[in-house]
Amino acid sequence: MDYNFNEIEAKWQKYWSENQTFKASETTDKPKYYVLDMFPYPSGAGLHVGHPLGYIASDIYARYKRHQGFNVLHPQGYDSFGLPAEQYAIQTGQHPAITTETNIATYRRQLDKIGFSFDWSREVRTSNPDYYKWTQWIFIQLFDSWYDLESNKAEAISTLISIFEKSGNSNVKAVSDEGIAVFSSEDWNNYSKVEKEAVLLQYRMTYLSETEVNWCPFLGTVLANDEIVNGVSERGGHPVVRKKMKQWSMRISAYAQRMLDGLEKIDWPQPLKDSQTNWIGRSQGASVFFDVENSEEKIEVFTTRPDTIFGVTFMTLAPEHDLVSQIVTKDQKEEVEAYIEATAKRSERDRMADVKTISGAFTGAYAIHPFTGEKIAIWIGDYVLASYGTGAVMAVPCGDQRDWDFAKHFEIEIKNIFEGVSVAEGACEDKTAKIANSDMLSGLNVKKATKLAIYEMEKRGFGKGKINYRLRDAVFSRQRYWGEPFPVYYKDGMPQMINPKHLPIVLPEVEKYLPTEDGKPPLGNADVWAWDTVNNKVVDNSEINNSTVWPLELNTMPGWAGSSWYFNRYMDPSNTEAFVSKAAADYWQDVDLYIGGSEHATGHLLYARFWQKFLFDRGHLPTDEFAKKLINQGMILGTSAFVLEALFDGKSLNAFVSAELFDKDDYITSVHRRWDEFVGFFKNIGLSESDVSDLKFRWIHADVSLVNSSDELDVEAFRNHPLNKDFKDANFLHSEDGAFRTKREVEKMSKSKYNVVNPDVICEEYGADSLRLFEMFLGPLEQAKPWKTSGISGVHSFLKKLWKLYHQGASFSVVDATPTKDELKTLHKTIKKVQEDIENFSFNTSVSTFMIAVNELSALKCNKREILEPLLVLVSPYAPHIAEELWSKLGHETSIATASFPVFDESHLVESTKVYPVSFNGKMRFTLELSLTLSKDEIEEIVMKHEKTQAQLQGRTPKKVIIVPGKIVNIVG
Secondary structure, eight states, X not given: OOOOHHHHHHHHHHHHHHHTTTOOOSSOSSOEEEEEEOOOOOOTTOOOTTTHHHHHHHHHHHXXXXXXXXXXXXXOOBOOOOHHHHHHHHHHOOOHHHHHHHHHHHHHHHHHHHXXXXXXXXXXXXTSHHHHHHHHHHHHHHHTEEEETTTTEEEEHHHHHHHXXXXXXXXXXXXXXXXXXXXXXXXXXXXXXXXHHHHHTTTBSEEEEEEEEEEETTTTEEEOGGGEETTEETTTOOBOEEXXXXXXXXXXXXXXXXXXXXXXXXXXXXXXXXXXXXXXOEEEEEEEEEEETTSSOEEEEEESOGGGGGGOOEEEEOTTOTTHHXXXXXXXXXXXXXXXXXXXXXXXXXXXXXXSOOOOEEEEEEEEOTTTOOEEEEEEOTTSOTTSTTSEEEEOTTTOHHHHHHHHHHTOOOOOOEETOOSOTTGGGOTTOEEOSOTTXXXXXXXXXXXHHHHHHHHHTSEEEEEEESOOOEEOOBOOSSSOBOSEEEETTEEEEOOGGGOOOOOOOOSOOSOOTTSOOGGGGOSSOEEETTTTEEEOGGGOOSSSEEEBXXXXXXXXXXXXXHHHHTTSTTOSSOSSOHHHHHHHOSBSEEEEOGGGTTTHHHHHHHHHHHHHHTTSOSOSOSBSBEEEOOOEEEEEEEEEEEEETTEEEEEEEOGGGBOTTSOBTTHHHHHHHHHHHHHTTTOOHHHHTTOEEEEEXXXXXXXXXXXXXXXXXXXXXXXXXXXXXXXXXXXXXXXXXXXXXXXXXXXXXXXXXXXXXXXXXXXHHHHHHHHHHTSOTTSOEEOOGGGHHHHHHHHHHHHHHTEETTEEOOBOOOOOHHHHHHHHHHHHHHHHHHHTTOHHHHHHHHHHHHHHHHHTTOOBHHHHHHHHHHHTTTSHHHHHHHHHHTTOOSOGGGSOOOXXXXXXXXXXXXXXEEEETTEEEEEEEEETTOOHHHHHHHHHHSHHHHHHHTTOOOSEEEEETTTEEEEEO
């Protein structure tokens, strides 16, 4: 009987769907296990073979835990709000909901074809109003909360109001805006409603403020730092500038220390933990205030080295610092404004990464040194960021490389404050150096000088010890259409939350997806986008009367909103009364295994931890970390194909040269042998012989589907490829054998590199089980590895061999006979190895183990049920379709997913006998299998009585019998 994988896989995928085989339930006595993948954004390109890698790994583990008797939750859904769908809508006019639905259908078909054991009854889509109703609800909870530093958690805003009513804010310890005015309870009670709301906005967990943001004019929206690469938008490569805008922000900074501490109790990759640790950026030091000359303003500086304060020779403010416009002198204003405008075009990441470029401008203003009273010039420089610390540094050139470079560049005085250390680059990095040139700190080492400096600052009232974090509050507004609407309307200019019972506030229809002509976000194009506070519904804008009908928020939430809590919704996706019920949350608790990309370390994974801790604080969740264990899967790389294009005078000649004619030094290597042909080729397209010497060449991508395993390009297919319209009439200089060859390189698999391999094609040609096994076989899960389709034939051959193990010719043939010792040994060493591999996530070595087992059992001609039945359970997590088919042929009426994982019995691996080589005078003549329990004397007696020994000796008495138990027998003489 042939292994008809296409028919088998379609059969069992249909069975799983109709029988909801993998549906999880909270009503069971089984222990829970929650396996989760980072859910995909459904792009129009669909899946390529790199995308399922993590899904296959998580699916193997989910199936394994079911075999072990766990109640497994293994859900899937779609991160379906996002910029790509909106950009497509702008280009085509097609509503993002339509393209998103189409893309989801493609993803679902592809995922089902690979045979994942997802519980599709729990599917979520972040763009579904039933889902984002609860994203809006969480936003309201954040708005109605503040962070109490005394209880060290988020509390209801009503508790803060109660404090204000009784005693004002003088004793409140909260994470809040800086510089909040002190007021008494009497003041508070006399404030108007608007005044009270303005005060509370300075304490709320989500709040409105003027914020420096990354603005992308082309996309018409704010971008997060992780959405910017090399100063341009990750999506489309458009310029990004820094500008101030009124935005919703979230006080993620309140959780900085708790997020650092939480890393100690979760099993996440250390590099990822390091990324989060560095991103949060805890620093211990002091906050110091410098008076500005002839002004009432003060400049606050955070420094980790307060001991170097006597080495301050100038100050540097971030160009976007609020004080710059107030302190700049008339003479310096033009230069300063020009510098600020230029700096706005550089992203924060670029500025942080660029340690070579030195630029700045003098403001013309001076600060006063708090200890010495000396005047200190105030500069601005883009190496200082407004979003880090206070946006100002006290520059100590002998203590900081960038300050040193800045001072040298602008010829600013450099003071040496260290004993025995010359004024040179990086001088203060000598932590053992002692302070000199200061009556106060002279002779003290760093530790003692720091302690004394802080003491003196606090005593004199211009500084204090402080712990600072690099982590800034997260900007939460986006000037986009395709995102969650805020449940917010504006009354008298102040934000008001819509009562949760009226959620969701559904995204309105608009004609245009671009910002309005006057610069408002796309929702400014909506005609029906006002809130009627009497009828509690969205109404036409014409009804706005600023009495009962008010304007709604025009911004939408960022992409990370829906992905910051989706793992909790999977626990209870159909609940209309809560984002997750207490019973479901208490049962599932958290994610036991989470698999996804490391690129989300400082984006999604940071924000998700923040929201989890907040919801835990407010009593909505039982745990403050959402995932116990996380694995970052590596990347499957594509093997790209490149063709060599000829250029003359910087322009394409629409001509291509076979790859082997070109070496690493950009030189036509075989021109010496083929010069006449080479020149003739280019003469035919209009060049002279002298022009040929001036040719340049470049490699461009060719679609890998047009290239065979010998790297030969199908030239006609290349000409007619829809992406190569410019090359329809191209000329090709072939190799001497008539082929046209490409160059192959391994790089990231991407549609833009034309090296994408569609899993649908692989499944059609080799089957989903082959795809699953091959992706695991490529190498360790966490490592990057190149894809090469030709390699899949090996695992496909293994599956055919596995199939034959259960058949004799065209007939299924498994018997109930007692297995041999060798058959049991093969089975149990396979059980042991596969279980160890799965629990260590070493899936690649399991595939090798299966191959060895099937080879051994085939050699033994094993067809025993006691061996082949548990073997199927072992294979099932990896190749579930073939396992289900053979399981049913064994007479089972239920899915193999319900079968228990085989139990390893060590006794089958313990050797009870030994095959001894029996030698005569060092030459082995025969073998004899004997029990390992026999003594030397017993072994000798048996060997000497054996007929083959007697035949060798022919009546002679040996001089010596050498026996090494468990190893050899040697008869001498």
